[in-house]
Amino acid sequence: MTLIQRMQNSRNALGFMFMLPAALLLLVFLTYPLGLGTYLGFTDAKVGRPGQWIGLENYEYLWGDAVTRLALFNTLFYTFVASVFKFLLGLWLAILLNKNIRFKTFFRAVILLPYIVPTALSAIAFWWIYDSQFSIISWALVKMGLIDTYIDFLGSEWNARIAVIIANVWRGVPFVAITLLAGLQTISPSYYEASAIDGATPWQQFRHVTMPLLTPIIAVVMTFSVLFTFTDFQLIYVITRGGPLNATHLMATLSFQRAISGGALGEGAAIAIAMVPFLLACVMFSFFGLQRRAWQQGGTDK
C-alpha cells in the first residue's frame, strides 16, 4: 500500500486534508485577528506604530468618556427598540403570508428585496427620504395638512435616533418574516382544527398553539437579528455618520471613527472588544433561556 492509499483509508488523515484549506483561511483571517484585536485593546497602538502594553488604561479611559457612554446607550437603545419592532412586524407579516392567499410566491419574493440589496445603497435612499429640505415624508405630511414646517429628521437627536431605527427595522423585517414563515409552515394545520373544535378563539390558538411551537425558531432568528443589530455599522455610517452630536453613534461606528479615521487603533480595538460580552450574553440568553424549554419536549418547566 502506498502512502496515498493509506491516507485515503484513514478518516483522520483524510479529514485533516479536507479541513486544511478552510482551517488555514479561518485561522489567519479570523482566529488570529480576534486574538490580535484583544491584544490591541490593551495597547496604545496608533496607525504605523506598534504600541506599548498599557493594561486596562484604554478601558478605564473609555469608561469615563462621555461619548463612549453615549454610544453604549445608543447601541442598547437602537438594538432593543429595533429588535422589538422587527419581531412584532416580522411575526405579523409571517402570519399574513402563511394564510391561504393569492400570489404567495410573488409576495414572498418581493418582500425579501430590502434584505438582499446592499444596505449601504438602500441607506442612501433613506438619507434622501430624510433630507431636511426635500423630504418626501415632510412633503406628504404638509400636503395632508398635518404639519406646517418640514421635519428635520436627521438634525435633532431623538428624531435622528428614531429615523435610523426605522431604516434598520425596514431592512430587518423581511429576514425575520421569511424565517418565521418557514417555522410557521412546519406547524401542522390539524392542531388548529383540533383546537377550533375544542372552542379556542383565534387569540387562544395563537397563544397556545402557534407561539409554543414557534419559540425555538424565534429564539434563533432573534438571536441573529439582535447580534447583527448590535454590531450594525453601514446604516449609521451612511445616514448620519454618528451625528448629530454623537446621538446616533453606535459602538461599531465609534470604534471605526477612533481607530481608522482618528488613528487610535488600540482605543478602537478596545471599543470593539467591549461589544463581545454583550454578544455572548445575548447568545447565552437565547441558548439557555429560550431554546431548551422542557415543556417543548413534553416535560415540565423547572
Place this chain on the structure above:
Amino acid sequence: MSSNTAQSDTVGMSFLDSTRRKAVLVYLPLFAFLVVLLFPFYWMAITSVKPDAELLSREGNPFWVIQPTLSHFYKLLFETSYPQWLWNTVLVSVVSTFVSLAVSVFAAYAIERLRFKGSKQVGLSIFLAYMVPPSILFIPLANVVFNLGLFDSRWALILTYPTFLIPFCTWLLMGYFRSIPAELEECALIDGANRWQILVKIVLPLAVPGLISAGIFAFTLSWNEFIYALTFISSSEMKTLPVGVVTELVQGDVYQWGPLMAGALLGSLPVAFIYSFFVEYYVSGMTGSVKE
C-alpha cells in the same frame, strides 16, 4: 422537507374566512407592508430619472416625473469611476464566492461524513465563527492585511470575505450532506470507490441545490459587504460599488441626489436580478442558515 407537506395542507380551515373579512385583515395589511417595503426602491428609481430642476423644486407632484432624463446615468457611467467599481465588485464577489464554496465543500464533507477525531468540536467552532461580526474584526484584520502587503488591493477583499462566507457555507452544506443517505456512500465504498470519487460522483451531484443556495447567498453577502471594503481600500479605482457610491459621489454640501440614486439603483439591480432567478434557493439558504 416537512414544510412542503404542511404547505400543501395549509388550506386547512381557511374556507371559513369570509371574503370581506379576509380583504380587511389579510390583504390590506399585506398591501401596506408591500408599499412601505418597496417605497425606497420606487423613490430611488424615480429620483434617478428626474432632471435637477424638478428634483429641487417644491412645486408639482414629487411622486412623479414630468420630463424623465438619463443624464444622471450618463454622468455616473462616463464621468465617475462607477464602471470600475462595478467591475471590482463583480470580480471580488465571484472569486471569493467560488473560493469559499470550494473550501466549504471539503470542510463540510469532512465534518459531516468523514467523522474524524474532533469533528464535533470543529463543527461547533464553525458555528461560532459564523457568529463573529465583521465590525469587531475589521481593526485587527486591517493590521493583518497591511502586514501581508495586501492593503488597497482586491486580494485584501478576496481573502477576507471568506471569513464570513466559509462558516456560513460550511454550516449550510453540512445540513445538506446530512440529508444524503449514508447507504449510498457505503454502496460506493463496497464497489471500490475512494472518498474522492464518492464526493465528486455521488455527494456533489445530490447536493447541487445546497451548492446553489450557498453560492447565491454567499454572492449577495459579498456584494453587500461594506466595512472591510471601506477599511482596506483607499484608492478610488480599487473601491467596490457600495463603498465607491458612498465615499466618492458624496462631495461637499450640495448632494448630487440624481447620480447618487442612479448609482444606488444600478448597484442594487444585479443582485435583485440574480436573486429573482433563484428565490427558492435563496430562501432555503436563509432558513437553512438559522436551523440547527
